[in-house]
Amino acid sequence: MNALGIQLAVELFDCDENILNDQRLLEQSLVEAATNAGATVVDSVFHQFNPHGISGAVIIAESHVAIHTWPEYCYAALDIFTCGNDIEPENIAEEVKYVLGADRMHVSRILRGVTVGEQERSYAQTPT
Amino acid sequence: MNALGIQLAVELFDCDENILNDQRLLEQSLVEAATNAGATVVDSVFHQFNPHGISGAVIIAESHVAIHTWPEYCYAALDIFTCGNDIEPENIAEEVKYVLGADRMHVSRILRGVTVGEQERSYAQTPT
Numbered sequence: 001m002n003a004l005g006i007q008l009a010v011e012l013f014d015c016d017e018n019i020l021n022d023q024r025l026l027e028q029s030l031v032e033a034a035t036n037a038g039a040t041v042v043d044s045v046f047h048q049f050n051p052h053g054i055s056g057a058v059i060i061a062e063s064h065v066a067i068h069t070w071p072e073y074c075y076a077a078l079d080i081f082t083c084g085n086d087i088e089p090e091n092i093a094e095e096v097k098y099v100l101g102a103d104r105m106h107v108s109r110i111l112r113g114v115t116v117g118e119q120e121r122s123y124a125q126t127p128t
Numbered sequence: 129m130n131a132l133g134i135q136l137a138v139e140l141f142d143c144d145e146n147i148l149n150d151q152r153l154l155e156q157s158l159v160e161a162a163t164n165a166g167a168t169v170v171d172s173v174f175h176q177f178n179p180h181g182i183s184g185a186v187i188i189a190e191s192h193v194a195i196h197t198w199p200e201y202c203y204a205a206l207d208i209f210t211c212g213n214d215i216e217p218e219n220i221a222e223e224v225k226y227v228l229g230a231d232r233m234h235v236s237r238i239l240r241g242v243t244v245g246e247q248e249r250s251y252a253q254t255p256t
Contacts, residue, residue, distance in 0.1 A: 004201070004205070007137060009238050009240065011241065013243060045173045046187075047171060049189070055170070057192055059185060061177070063196050064185055068211070070244065073241070075241055077132070077135075077191075079135070108238060113205060115139070116201040116203045
């Protein structure tokens with residue numbers, strides 16, 4: 001089934017709470033994980049909340065990687081959206097899981113723009 | 129069921145292709161939609177791709193709103209992640225749908241941090 005994009009909703013449990021509250025490390029880790037997976041980083045924005053928790057997004061040429069952390073629960077919600085066939089978003093998830101020291105990970109995989117992709121494919125198959 | 133966050137994967141079809149390629153309007157629209165829904169905007173980053181298409185993310189105190197557009201397919205992938213009980217993410221989706229002139233919208237709703245929420249609730253119910 002064709003799709004324009006793949007989105008992973010990644011649940012990371014039992015992480016290192018200190019890492020979940022380290023803005024600089026989180027930003028660096030997401031940028032590196034995206035780059036290592038073959039993505040092209042365009043820009044990023046991260047924000048530290050008071051008393052704890054960080055939200056951030058890395059815009060990549062292939063869409064985005066975002067994270068929200070709850071250090072008080074040792075939990076992070078990672079969101080990976082990629083388009084094209086050159087990147088395995090699962091590789092980004094695995095690298096971030098490792099950096100955060102997560103004991104458990106649950107991944108939901110969502111196809112985006114499927115109808116669009118199907119239309120495009122059916123057009124391509126129609127003789128002109 | 130308790131959850132730390134709610135994520136909406138919003139498919140927007142048959143949008144106005146000119147709007148999908150207007151970076152300034154898209155950023156303004158997402159910021160306004162988030163604000164109108166009661167969110168607190170912290171920062172935003174948007175990028176225009178060549179020859180067409182825009183990616184952007186708005187970091188809100190309650191998580192994020194992100195968009196990726198494919199003007200050539202009149203399609204946009206909207207991603208809304210909110211935490212707390214004060215915001216209805218569906219309101220953000222509806223406002224962006226209207227601004228983009230989308231004829232069709234499909235919304236997938238994902239609960240985030242459910243296990244964490246359930247653990248927290250069970251702790252709260254345990255007499256000490």
